Amino acid sequence: xxKYTKRENGRGFNETRPIEAKAGVIKKADGSAYFxxxxxxxxxxxxxxxxxxxxxxxxxxTGRLRxxxxxxxxxxxxxxxxxxxxxxxxxSMVTEKAILPVVNLVDYPNxxxxxxxxxxxxxxxxxxxxxxxxxxxxxxxxxxxxxxVAAVSCGVVDHQIxxxxxxxxxxxxxxxxxxxxxxxxxxxxxxxxxxMDGKVTKEELxxxxxxxxxxxxxxxxxxxxxxxxxxx
Amino acid sequence: MTEGNLFxxxxxxxxxxxxxxxxxxxxPGNGTYRIHDNIMAxxxxxxxxxxxxxxxxxxxxxxxxxVYDIVIGKVIDILMSGWRLEIxxxxxxxxxxxxxxxxxxxxxxxxxxxFELEDYVVSKITNVTSQNLVDVxxxxxxxxxxxxxxxxxxxxxxxxxxxxxxxxxxxxxxxATDCKIxxxxxxxxxxxxxxxxEVITVNAIKMIEEQSxxxxxxxxxxxxxEKATGRKIEFIAEVAEIGEEVRPEGxxxxxxxxxx
Numbered sequence: 001x002x003k004y005t006k007r008e009n010g011r012g013f014n015e016t017r018p019i020e021a022k023a024g025v026i027k028k029a030d031g032s033a034y035f036x037x038x039x040x041x042x043x044x045x046x047x048x049x050x051x052x053x054x055x056x057x058x059x060x061x062t063g064r065l066r067x068x069x070x071x072x073x074x075x076x077x078x079x080x081x082x083x084x085x086x087x088x089x090x091x092s093m094v095t096e097k098a099i100l101p102v103v104n105l106v107d108y109p110n111x112x113x114x115x116x117x118x119x120x121x122x123x124x125x126x127x128x129x130x131x132x133x134x135x136x137x138x139x140x141x142x143x144x145x146x147x148x149v150a151a152v153s154c155g156v157v158d159h160q161i162x163x164x165x166x167x168x169x170x171x172x173x174x175x176x177x178x179x180x181x182x183x184x185x186x187x188x189x190x191x192x193x194x195x196m197d198g199k200v201t202k203e204e205l206x207x208x209x210x211x212x213x214x215x216x217x218x219x220x221x222x223x224x225x226x227x228x229x230x231x232x
Numbered sequence: 233m234t235e236g237n238l239f240x241x242x243x244x245x246x247x248x249x250x251x252x253x254x255x256x257x258x259x260p261g262n263g264t265y266r267i268h269d270n271i272m273a274x275x276x277x278x279x280x281x282x283x284x285x286x287x288x289x290x291x292x293x294x295x296x297x298x299v300y301d302i303v304i305g306k307v308i309d310i311l312m313s314g315w316r317l318e319i320x321x322x323x324x325x326x327x328x329x330x331x332x333x334x335x336x337x338x339x340x341x342x343x344x345x346x347f348e349l350e351d352y353v354v355s356k357i358t359n360v361t362s363q364n365l366v367d368v369x370x371x372x373x374x375x376x377x378x379x380x381x382x383x384x385x386x387x388x389x390x391x392x393x394x395x396x397x398x399x400x401x402x403x404x405x406x407x408a409t410d411c412k413i414x415x416x417x418x419x420x421x422x423x424x425x426x427x428x429x430e431v432i433t434v435n436a437i438k439m440i441e442e443q444s445x446x447x448x449x450x451x452x453x454x455x456x457x458e459k460a461t462g463r464k465i466e467f468i469a470e471v472a473e474i475g476e477e478v479r480p481e482g483x484x485x486x487x488x489x490x491x492x
Contacts, residue, residue, distance in 0.1 A: 143293070227245075
């Protein structure tokens with residue numbers, strides 16, 4: 001029996017924080033989006049396809065995707081040192097890998113699509129918010145994609161599986177806490193991002209992935225609605 | 233064969249991953265694909281139902297060069313044997329020496345005499361390779377260097393709407409404002425006329441761009457132009473339906489759009 005029987009924020013175990021999404025928020029970008037889940041806010045701007053620089057990174061077979069994840073200095077409790085860090089480089093890479101399976105850039109050889117993800121406010125689940133924002137922004141930029149990518153982090157707090165773990169839950173130190181960000185292509189249920197941090201059993205992990213699937217499908221609907229609202 | 237169900241209406245805005253129809257009675261066209269029994273959209277676009285075929289016309293995205301398109305390019309570099317033009321696309325175009333002018337350009341001539349950096353040129357795409365290397369020409373009717381006026385950038389997918397059926401929309405603006413207007417397929421437009429009229433023209437074009445997916449646009453633009461210019465437009469333009477391909481076809485339609 002888990003000691004974590006009730007969430008401190010009053011949410012159900014399979015309930016996310018309130019989600020807000022908007023497309024086309026940055027005028028100068030080719031595509032852009034805003035995605036907010038609870039107190040985590042991500043902005044994504046897409047530029048391109050455009051000429052790839054440095055030139056040695058060009059691929060004559062297909063266009064490339066380049067993601068950049070950045071936390072604003074004031075976004076967290078403690079000041080985040082500006083500029084790339086080990087953490088932000090890793091998250092940029094996993095974001096790119098999470099989105100790459102859905103985008104099709106073969107019509108743009110030697111070109112690049114740049115995605116800049118900026119977080120103005122973070123309270124856990126920032127990479128997932130970033131992936132959600134980036135996928136809305138890419139669709140907004142008119143890039144061919146077979147589906148959206150939806151992402152949310154689930155958690156396991158003292159053997160209790162829950163969806164969309166938030167900051168205070170992540171920092172419960174008297175209980176075993178695990179944070180599992182998951183990204184999925186809703187139509188094929190293909191998992192494109194799966195990371196894990198904390199103590200979990202194999203069964204709990206599998207259960208968590210199952211629990212998070214319907215939630216991700218719901219998030220994808222929110223993403224699509226944001227795009228449609230732009231053309232109302 | 234299973235009975236097909238359609239989940240969307242004609243001229244709906246569709247988004248990637250949206251299920252458009254199920255069953256085998258519909259076929260996927262441009263911008264849509266089949267996965268198992270369903271047809272899904274794979275880009276943001278305006279849905280067109282053409283008999284059994286579902287296709288989506290793009291609403292956003294950069295310009296991809298296509299042969300015979302007329303584009304407005306900006307000279308960004310001068311090469312050994314020509315000019316490099318920026319055509320509002322992921323790829324730049326090359327204007328070779330032999331296609332630049334009817335006049336004979338001698339060997340070793342100063343190329344800036346013909347086209348200087350930052351000049352704008354109306355040009356036609358002659359060739360596009362598999363790697364999207366683009367060649368353009370400036371020899372032909374309605375192809376020349378632009379002097380004066382102003383340049384604006386619009387969404388390349390809204391260009392057909394700005395031109396209208398057989399150039400109806402753009403000629404209405406021309407009549408109302410007495411401006412010269414050239415709209416390149418790449419979304420670069422050139423406007424030249426009285427300064428106040430240029431402003432009205434820019435506003436009218438921006439208005440078309442923003443509301444291109446709505447119907448009754450011609451009337452809205454007409455109302456705006458009449459209000460802004462204080463003149464009555466007696467000319468009634470043919471209303472172009474949304475989602476219809478209104479690219480100018482053939483040289484006749486082209487000349488109407490590109491010559492004054």
